[in-house]
Amino acid sequence: MGIEIQGLNKSYGDFAALKDITLSVPSGGLTALLGPSGSGKTTLLRILGGQESPDTGTVQIDGQDVTVLPAQKRNIGFVFQHYAAFKHMTVAKNVAFGLEIRKVPKAQIRERVEELLSLVQLSQHGHKMPSQLSGGQRQRMALARALAIDPSVLLLDEPFGALDAKVRKELRDWLRRLHDDVHVTSVFVTHDQEEALEVADTIVVVNEGIVEQVGTPEEIYDHPASDFVFQFIGETTQLGEAMLRPHDVRIVPEAQISEASGAGGAAGVGPSGLGGSELGWVHSGEITRWNRVGFEIRLEVTLDATAQGPVQPTPVHVQLTRTEARGLGLNPGDRVTVAPHPDAELRPAHRAAAREPALVSA
Numbered sequence: 001m002g003i004e005i006q007g008l009n010k011s012y013g014d015f016a017a018l019k020d021i022t023l024s025v026p027s028g029g030l031t032a033l034l035g036p037s038g039s040g041k042t043t044l045l046r047i048l049g050g051q052e053s054p055d056t057g058t059v060q061i062d063g064q065d066v067t068v069l070p071a072q073k074r075n076i077g078f079v080f081q082h083y084a085a086f087k088h089m090t091v092a093k094n095v096a097f098g099l100e101i102r103k104v105p106k107a108q109i110r111e112r113v114e115e116l117l118s119l120v121q122l123s124q125h126g127h128k129m130p131s132q133l134s135g136g137q138r139q140r141m142a143l144a145r146a147l148a149i150d151p152s153v154l155l156l157d158e159p160f161g162a163l164d165a166k167v168r169k170e171l172r173d174w175l176r177r178l179h180d181d182v183h184v185t186s187v188f189v190t191h192d193q194e195e196a197l198e199v200a201d202t203i204v205v206v207n208e209g210i211v212e213q214v215g216t217p218e219e220i221y222d223h224p225a226s227d228f229v230f231q232f233i234g235e236t237t238q239l240g241e242a243m244l245r246p247h248d249v250r251i252v253p254e255a256q257i258s259e260a261s262g263a264g265g266a267a268g269v270g271p272s273g274l275g276g277s278e279l280g281w282v283h284s285g286e287i288t289r290w291n292r293v294g295f296e297i298r299l300e301v302t303l304d305a306t307a308q309g310p311v312q313p314t315p316v317h318v319q320l321t322r323t324e325a326r327g328l329g330l331n332p333g334d335r336v337t338v339a340p341h342p343d344a345e346l347r348p349a350h351r352a353a354a355r356e357p358a359l360v361s362a
């Protein structure tokens with residue numbers, strides 16, 4: 001049944017942190033609350049956890065109205081960015097804590113702790129003190145402790161926020177795999193788009209206290225419901241009057257176009273074959289930056305000035321794989337022609353800050 005949130009409002013003084021939030025969190029899924037700093041993610045998570053109460057609205061967990069139920073009665077596991085471990089207790093004791101205060105029989109506790117330590121790959125570390133663990137291991141211990149009580153919901157607030165990029169990435173993959181095994185309804189807060197896109201089954205994009213969009217990572221990335229979501233999730237660039245994704249810019253060396261035109265304008269190569277659109281029509285320019293990032297090439301193309309002045313003040317960002325760049329025979333400094341891919345999702349650049357969906361077909 002998951003979590004059902006209805007008409008939630010929360011203000012601090014006259015500042016509205018959450019504005020009429022209605023949301024279903026699917027049972028057994030891994031749901032990301034994603035949004036910029038100050039958008040209300042933590043406030044929403046704290047209301048789910050019972051650390052904060054809403055001004056109006058209700059929260060149901062698995063069909064039970066928990067709006068006024070105290071945190072300790074909600075059967076929720078928590079993992080925070082800075083996990084407050086009991087420093088004087090071993091890792092195993094930390095994991096056992098929730099079970100001991102619930103007076104679970106000792107033999108059962110021992111068995112469950114072993115099972116959990118194995119689940120989070122810390123079986124060899126149960127006897128250690130938390131200070132002897134790495135940051136990543138400590139967050140895994142936190143997760144084992146949160147899962148010990150068999151929670152109906154697991155809430156994670158930027159659980160990997162304090163770790164370095166490599167450990168973060170490892171823990172992300174690990175959380176995804178763990179969740180595939182455990183299937184507890186989980187909600188995690190992040191401001192990291194990549195983290196949400198990689199890990200979550202469902203992403204809830206929050207902005208200025210409202211829900212902008214709920215969807216799978218693919219839906220959110222490929223079909224953003226608002227200009228905010230379009231710009232917040234993934235990179236964008238401007239081409240003429242259009243905003244689009246850098247990998248949706250098609251690029252062809254000018255030399256190839258003139259050759260092709262000389263030979264009678266081979267289909268798909270000439271400017272018309274580039275598939276321009278009303279908004280982002282074909283432009284000429286020069287590759288002024290060339291960066292390799294992993295298997296990708298990220299380019300900047302500075303568009304030619306016209307008699308009326310510069311076409312646009314900022315360079316166009318283009319993203320392609322190394323294989324594509326090689327196939328096109330592109331090199332730094334080349335003169336090129338750029339246009340939107342025919343399937344690209346384009347949005348008018350001047351409306352970038354507007355909230356209403358503004359889909360324009362290419």
Ligand SMILES: Nc1ncnc2c1ncn2[C@@H]1O[C@H](COP(=O)(O)OP(=O)(O)OP(=O)(O)O)[C@@H](O)[C@H]1O
Nearest residue numbers: 012015017035036037038039040041042043044191
């Ligand atoms: N106890 C409080 N008193 C006053 N204002 C608060 C309080 N808690 C949160 N706020 C305000 O509510 C807004 C939302 O805060 P919240 O912590 O939910 O944002 P967030 O999206 O989690 O941001 P971050 O990613 O920076 O943690 C912020 O503007 C914050 O300053």
